[in-house]
Amino acid sequence: MNNVNVINHPLVQHKLSLLRKRETSTARFRQLVREISLLLGYELTRDLELEYKTIETPLAEMQAPFLSGKKIVLISILRAGNGLLEGMIDLMPSARVGHVGLYRDPHTLVAMEYYFKVPHDLINRPVIVLDPMLATANSSVAAVQRIKEAKAQNIKMACLLAAPEGIKAFQSAHPDVPIYTAAIDEKLDDHAYIVPGLGDAGDRIYGTK
Ligand code: PRP
Numbered sequence: 001m002n003n004v005n006v007i008n009h010p011l012v013q014h015k016l017s018l019l020r021k022r023e024t025s026t027a028r029f030r031q032l033v034r035e036i037s038l039l040l041g042y043e044l045t046r047d048l049e050l051e052y053k054t055i056e057t058p059l060a061e062m063q064a065p066f067l068s069g070k071k072i073v074l075i076s077i078l079r080a081g082n083g084l085l086e087g088m089i090d091l092m093p094s095a096r097v098g099h100v101g102l103y104r105d106p107h108t109l110v111a112m113e114y115y116f117k118v119p120h121d122l123i124n125r126p127v128i129v130l131d132p133m134l135a136t137a138n139s140s141v142a143a144v145q146r147i148k149e150a151k152a153q154n155i156k157m158a159c160l161l162a163a164p165e166g167i168k169a170f171q172s173a174h175p176d177v178p179i180y181t182a183a184i185d186e187k188l189d190d191h192a193y194i195v196p197g198l199g200d201a202g203d204r205i206y207g208t209k
């Protein structure tokens with residue numbers, strides 16, 4: 001699939017399998033999401049620009065590479081996106097952070113917005129949008145639309161699991177935004193849950209069910 005990056009690193013795949021298991025506890029689930037987000041973050045930031053500056057090691061002067069340009073922005077789609085956010089912040093402690101509050105209406109599946117707060121200067125900053133699940137993609141399509149309205153131009157979408165239906169819908173709405181996912185699952189069920197999936201990501205991260 002064009003513009004879809006499946007991070008099939010063995011560590012990611014192993015941790016994802018543990019995450020999917022019904023019996024995985026809330027504490028372990030949270031820890032695994034954090035660990036996977038670190039590994040996804042590594043791939044998501046592969047194309048960040050570097051600039052060279054003179055430094056002195058204990059032995060010699062050298063031209064050493066440092067990140068250049070504007071600081072990256074991480075935007076979490078509440079609430080499950082916050083699970084991924086924590087690991088990403090460990091990796092990028094000076095990232096700017098935004099939040100988009102959305103919930104999926106269980107009957108219509110429409111994404112309902114209840115909160116929106118992102119850094120004011122998104123233009124020229126790399127933006128990574130975080131949501132573990134791309135199911136119908138109603139939530140991520142709406143979030144990315146709002147983020148584009150806030151002037152972001154360089155956006156990546158990061159998730160743990162994507163359904164083929166969601167990928168199709170996301171790409172037809174935002175063909176310019178690459179998707180990074182740990183796996184593409186089989187399908188959506190009658191309630192638009194990803195199958196085989198991992199269940200309700202928010203409930204499993206926060207132990208609300
Ligand atoms: C879940 C998930 C995504 C959304 C995916 O959120 O975290 O945001 O569903 O489904 P979609 O692709 O069909 O829109 P939910 O609405 O359950 O809210 P929560 O994160 O607060 O639990």
Ligand code: URA
Nearest residue numbers: 135193194199200201
């Ligand atoms: N939201 C979830 O948390 N899980 C799914 O499988 C679909 C939407």
